[in-house]
Structures are given as C-alpha cells and as structure tokens.
Amino acid sequence: MAHSIGSSRTASGFLAVKALFFDVFGTLVDWRGGVASQAEAILTPFGYALDWLAFADAWRGEYQTGMEEVRSGRIPFSKLDVIHRRNLDRILPRFGLEGAPEDALTALNLAWHRLPAWPDAARGLAKLREAYILAPMSNGNISLLVDLARHNDFVFDAIFGAEFAGDYKPKPGVYLKAAAALDLPPSACLMVATHSSDLAAAAACGLRTAHIARPDEFGTGGAGEARPLVPVDLAAAGIGDLARRLGLASR
Amino acid sequence: MAHSIGSSRTASGFLAVKALFFDVFGTLVDWRGGVASQAEAILTPFGYALDWLAFADAWRGEYQTGMEEVRSGRIPFSKLDVIHRRNLDRILPRFGLEGAPEDALTALNLAWHRLPAWPDAARGLAKLREAYILAPMSNGNISLLVDLARHNDFVFDAIFGAEFAGDYKPKPGVYLKAAAALDLPPSACLMVATHSSDLAAAAACGLRTAHIARPDEFGTGGAGEARPLVPVDLAAAGIGDLARRLGLASR
Structure with a gap:
C-alpha cells in the first residue's frame, strides 16, 4: 500500500x-544522451554522420523559443511534440539533413518519448x-x-x-x-x-x-x-x- | 518493464x-458498500442509526441530476467533490441528518475517495x-x-x-x-x-x-x-x- x-x-x-x-x-x-544516441541510430542507416551531441544541443537550443510563442499568446497552445517537430525542421539545414526521409524525421521526433x-x-x-x-x-x-x-x-x-x-x-x-x-x-x-x-x-x-x-x-x-x-x-x-x-x- | x-x-x-x-x-x-460503511463509521459516534445502504443509494441517486447541470451548460464545470457535497446536502433532511456536524459531513464527502x-x-x-x-x-x-x-x-x-x-x-x-x-x-x-x-x-x-x-x-x-x-x-x-x-x- x-x-x-x-x-x-x-x-x-x-x-x-x-x-x-x-x-x-x-x-x-x-535528454542530451538520449536524443544523440537515437538520432545516430535512426539517421546512420541513411548515410548521415553528424556530431550527434551537437545535434541534440542544437535541437534543445530551440526549445524556449518554440514555447515562448505559446506563452506570449502569439500562437494557441500546441503540444510539445508539435513544437519539437517545428524546431527540428528549423535546424535540419544546419546539419545537412534537409533530404532526410519523412519517416525518419517522424521517428526522430519521438526520440523525446524514449x-x-x-x-x-x-x-x-x-x-x-x-x-x-x-x-x-x-x-x-x-x-x-x-x-x-x-x-x-x-x-x-x-x-x-x-x-x-x-x-x-x-x-x-x-x-x-x-x-x-x-x-x-x-x-x-x-x-x-x-x-x-x-x-x-x-x-x-x-x-x-x-x-x-x-x-x-x-x-x-x-x-x-x-x-x-x-x-x-x-x-x-x-x-x-x-x-x-x-x-x-x-x- | x-x-x-x-x-x-x-x-x-x-x-x-x-x-x-x-x-x-x-x-x-x-461505491455502495463503501459509502454505506464509511457513513456508518463517521455518523454512528454522533448517535445516528440509519439504513446505511439506503443512504448510499439515495446519495448516488442524485448523481446524474447534479452532473446534468454542468452537461447542459446551466452551471460552469464543477468537480465531482463539489457536486457530491451539494447532493449530500440535498438528501440530509430525508435521513434526519440536518444537524450533523460540518466536520462529519466534510469527512463523509471524502468517502468517495476511499x-x-x-x-x-x-x-x-x-x-x-x-x-x-x-x-x-x-x-x-x-x-x-x-x-x-x-x-x-x-x-x-x-x-x-x-x-x-x-x-x-x-x-x-x-x-x-x-x-x-x-x-x-x-x-x-x-x-x-x-x-x-x-x-x-x-x-x-x-x-x-x-x-x-x-x-x-x-x-x-x-x-x-x-x-x-x-x-x-x-x-x-x-x-x-x-x-x-x-x-x-x-x-
């Protein structure tokens, strides 16, 4: 009991x-080790080789900016999965990931669930x-x-x-x-x-x-x-x- | 896992x-056995002797009416504890409980938590x-x-x-x-x-x-x-x- x-x-x-x-x-x-290791596991099969920890840091680096849009009332409440995905799309060019398959990006966004x-x-x-x-x-x-x-x-x-x-x-x-x-x-x-x-x-x-x-x-x-x-x-x-x-x- | x-x-x-x-x-x-036994435990020391199961049935009998006020939009959302208490107050006269101490009624309303x-x-x-x-x-x-x-x-x-x-x-x-x-x-x-x-x-x-x-x-x-x-x-x-x-x- x-x-x-x-x-x-x-x-x-x-x-x-x-x-x-x-x-x-x-x-x-x-979050840092978890995002880095899952990004590596998901993206390596597609031939990507990044500084995975720097990638995790960059993604998390967009975190407050994404939430501030809701806190300030500029956009209606959106769940964090939606904000995470928007932030991911924002950093893709920085890591040469613009061509990554949509399936892989969807899976990658769920790294935060695991x-x-x-x-x-x-x-x-x-x-x-x-x-x-x-x-x-x-x-x-x-x-x-x-x-x-x-x-x-x-x-x-x-x-x-x-x-x-x-x-x-x-x-x-x-x-x-x-x-x-x-x-x-x-x-x-x-x-x-x-x-x-x-x-x-x-x-x-x-x-x-x-x-x-x-x-x-x-x-x-x-x-x-x-x-x-x-x-x-x-x-x-x-x-x-x-x-x-x-x-x-x-x- | x-x-x-x-x-x-x-x-x-x-x-x-x-x-x-x-x-x-x-x-x-x-709910029926639980409300009846806790009502008995809480109210007996004050000298009340009811048909405890009938009391539980009567209290639950007000349940849909209480919630319908919210569902219909007549009152804003109220949590069930509030509705339970209003329903309890409604049935007190039926069981001769109008004089029960406030402390006992507060405790009784929490019977639904246990x-x-x-x-x-x-x-x-x-x-x-x-x-x-x-x-x-x-x-x-x-x-x-x-x-x-x-x-x-x-x-x-x-x-x-x-x-x-x-x-x-x-x-x-x-x-x-x-x-x-x-x-x-x-x-x-x-x-x-x-x-x-x-x-x-x-x-x-x-x-x-x-x-x-x-x-x-x-x-x-x-x-x-x-x-x-x-x-x-x-x-x-x-x-x-x-x-x-x-x-x-x-x-």
Whole structure:
C-alpha cells in the first residue's frame, strides 16, 4: 500500500508536503544522451554522420523559443511534440539533413518519448511514492510523459504540466492548476527540478522547492547545475538522495 | 518493464488497441458498500442509526441530476467533490441528518475517495498494464481518482475523464480528448465499464468497448448489469477475466 502520506518518517519541516512535482527533461531523464544516441541510430542507416551531441544541443537550443510563442499568446497552445517537430525542421539545414526521409524525421521526433532515466531516478521515485503523491510537472505532452514513464518504470499518480494547464512553464498557472487539482495549497507541493529558473517560478507561486544536482546535463563541463542558483528548501544530489533527505530510508 | 504494447499475446482483433479507459464507480470500486460503511463509521459516534445502504443509494441517486447541470451548460464545470457535497446536502433532511456536524459531513464527502475495489480489480489492472496504457475515464475529479488508486493499489498511466475534459460523461468530448491526448485514434482505445450507457456513448465516438459484469453493484437483486444491454466488442466477468480475454495469461 502506498498511501501513507505525511507520515512521521517525513523530515521535520516537510510534514505539510503531500505532493511532489517533477521537472522531467534533465531532472529525471538524460535528454542530451538520449536524443544523440537515437538520432545516430535512426539517421546512420541513411548515410548521415553528424556530431550527434551537437545535434541534440542544437535541437534543445530551440526549445524556449518554440514555447515562448505559446506563452506570449502569439500562437494557441500546441503540444510539445508539435513544437519539437517545428524546431527540428528549423535546424535540419544546419546539419545537412534537409533530404532526410519523412519517416525518419517522424521517428526522430519521438526520440523525446524514449529518453533514458538518470540511474537514480526510478528507484528514488518508487521510494518517494511510499509517502507522497508524485506527478510530472513538465512541458512535455501527456503521450510523451506516458511513454517516458513506461520506458523507465516510473510510476506517477497523475500527469500535470503544460498539456494539463494549456500553457508552458514557468507561467504560474501551470504550477497552480496542479495544486488545485489535488485540493492542496501550493505550500503542500514540492517542486523538484535541476533548473533554478523552474524552482524560482514555483517558489513565486508558493510551492516548496528541491534542487537536484545534474552537473552533466549538458555534458561534462557544461552548464548543468551542480547546485541551485536561487534559494531553495532542499538541495539533493539525486532522486534517491532527495528521498533520504525527506526522511525516507533507502531500501 | 511494462511497455510492450500491442504484443502478439493480444487476442486477435484487438491488436490495434493500445489504451484501456476505465469507468471507476461500479466498474472498479464498490461505491455502495463503501459509502454505506464509511457513513456508518463517521455518523454512528454522533448517535445516528440509519439504513446505511439506503443512504448510499439515495446519495448516488442524485448523481446524474447534479452532473446534468454542468452537461447542459446551466452551471460552469464543477468537480465531482463539489457536486457530491451539494447532493449530500440535498438528501440530509430525508435521513434526519440536518444537524450533523460540518466536520462529519466534510469527512463523509471524502468517502468517495476511499471506496474499496472489487476483489478482481487491482490484480487485473496490473496484468493489463503489462500490455496496455491504462487510465480512468471517470466523472470523478483528479484528487478523488488519485486517492482511490493509492487506496486500492491501482496503477494508472494517466488520468482522463471529467476534470481533464471539463465536462461529464457521456458527452463525446470526454472520450475524444483522452484519445487525442494519447495521439491515438478512438478505435485504438477500449472503454471498459459495467454501464451500457457509458459503453454506447464511447462506441458512438468510435472507441472499442468491453462490458464488465457487476450484477451486485446496487445490491443483490438490484439493477447491476450482469450482461451488456447494448452491442459491445467484449463482455467479461471481471477485470482479470478481461485480461484473459485479451490474451494475457493470468499470473
């Protein structure tokens, strides 16, 4: 049974927290390695040989621009799969991929549905779920998050984020609609992410915050956050470490 | 790993089905016994002695009327917890409960979050999840469904239904928005319910349908459906039997 919430095992100060919301890309899964390896597997048979990590970085580099069109109201809400595909089309010429077959590009766009988890994620989530309601709070669309969870053996209690709210993080409504759906005040929700900007936005809405160190999110020596750049309630080295810091003993 | 979807184990004719949507009240959980026993536990200490099953029946008897106010557009969407509370207040005089303390009524309204599963439900769902994406397709709100799932060890991949769609079954948008969120055509979705009206509405939207026999939903000799009253794709005696009929061997 996984429904003992807010038990006495919970670290003092976090007794009021009932739900944990997780950023996904970078925090739970390795988008950079996953996109690079799948791009290589899908495009190599067609004779392409790229710097696959640079390709992943370039695709992700268009991410905020694509979502900003929705956040600003310039275009109606579009699910992230649609934005990912538009961003992919935008970078194709940069990598000489304009002639890649449509089937391959369709498959490539689904690489984001099959990203590999960081090694501590699945076990850490299972431990946390013994005491908390868990949900992704991601800009990924629902089908993407369902596929990622099944691919990596993550078990969530609900799916919140962009498609549920009809807008993209860091807009306040994305965080607040999730808390409201659970009948919880924001202060009973803990936002878990490796990106300080996400945590700052959640904190501004009244959520508690936990930072996860992912120094290698953008590769060794890249811009990955080894520590939070803003004040947070907790800082952890990984999802299992977060469980320990919340007073849940490791199995 | 629970992500082999549409495998060769699936019964022929259902190879295209990727997602199973479940009605919850009556199909997966025993609302009548659950409401009656919790009402007894909550109200007896205050000196009330009712026909608890009649009380459960009366409360559920207001269900369609409450939702019809939303479906017809007379009132904006309200989550089922709100409708349940309004319906409870409506029947209080009938049972001499006008003087019951507010705390008790608040707790009583949450009885719907803690209904017991039918004995075959949790194990059957776990078996089905080996091959299919599972989600409730219920008029219950998200917090209610999260609590019910955790209380009964149900694991779902997403939560669809009224709160996700902003309307109540059997309105077509409730079924169709769920299929669209999974990037699936309606024909790749199987609606599972013990209520023929729900199955007829889903079929009209192009979903496949499976009936679950729950002859005792309204008590022995009551109006529970032992067999479908409309044409369906499958009829099963329970959730485990549904898994077997879909070609998944029992553990």
